[in-house]
Amino acid sequence: MPRRAWEILRQEGFRSLWFHILGETIYRRVLLFERPLSDPIPSASATIPVEISLLKPSEVEEYVAFHPGLDAGEVRDRLDCGGNCFLSRHQGSIVNACWTAEGSVWIDYLGRSLQLARDEAYVYNNYTAPRFRGLNIPAVRAVVMLRHFRELGYRRLVAVVVPENKAAFRPPDKAGYRPIGVIGYIGIGPWRHELMSAWRRRDHK
Template structure:
């Protein structure tokens, strides 16, 4: 219990240091069970034959798919706040988690869903050549080393091997760092929307529907 509390406080501290003021406001409302989330849906994917991002700061590293036994290690990271039970459920439903490790240390990881684009308020079933990317995270000690774009592009490559070339993700409109990150990966905005949830019970979502009903066809 104390470990979970410590991890949550570290998570909040990281939010205060790195997030834009509007993001902090939205996070504060979320603590009060009021979720207001304006978002972009981004399309990502391969844009070169080889991974243009390298890890010169890491002498040795490994990249592999994480399994059930690794979820406790993710949960123990000081700035993570996702319960082990939730991550195990992701794996059980077929989601995948690709990770970079430096020896026994988790450097970064990113998740993908091959069945559903499962973002709150914007849910649709994926085609055989699509995937939904979510929950990308880099450990605090390895930030600023170019790890995030490296593992993201590596995920593109792994998914391309099984025919998944059209990749989607969501970005909060006021998360400038995330938008710059996606731009570095040649991602493009294909739709936008707003999701509001009150007290975990009532929710409403607004989006153009142009992407789901026109662009994807």
């Protein structure tokens, strides 16, 4: 058994390994979450002091050095398309970042887009530097993000989480997101059947 598969089996169990295998072959799904901005926005604090700001074009190289697997061109494209990246800094260094996008947004894991209404934003690519995890930093950043979009008149934020990514559930949960459905696909090569369940068709296109 490959080393990665063995690690998943040992740490997360057979069910998780099974969905990892399906995810690599014929079946992928994500949980869809919403965070209505009419709900209260409680304050939050992290274990260490952090300052939240929006990524500026002059900071792209610094951000790329912080986040593995992203290149500067892709980051500039995201900014050019109107995306926002909320940075959390501790003692001046980036320790967490999370993106928002609007309009027709791309869900990389599913290889499909999702059309949002004008008063919705998609939250994605939440990432904390490994040695700063478990310090509640995303919760502080989430409060700033929620207030930002509420002040702009947005109705809600949406996000997706891959069910096997257990650590990824806590930040949206703590920020008041709630699951509203599952989207995914089953298919091989060009044949693909899109799946949606408990989908609020009146809210999404």
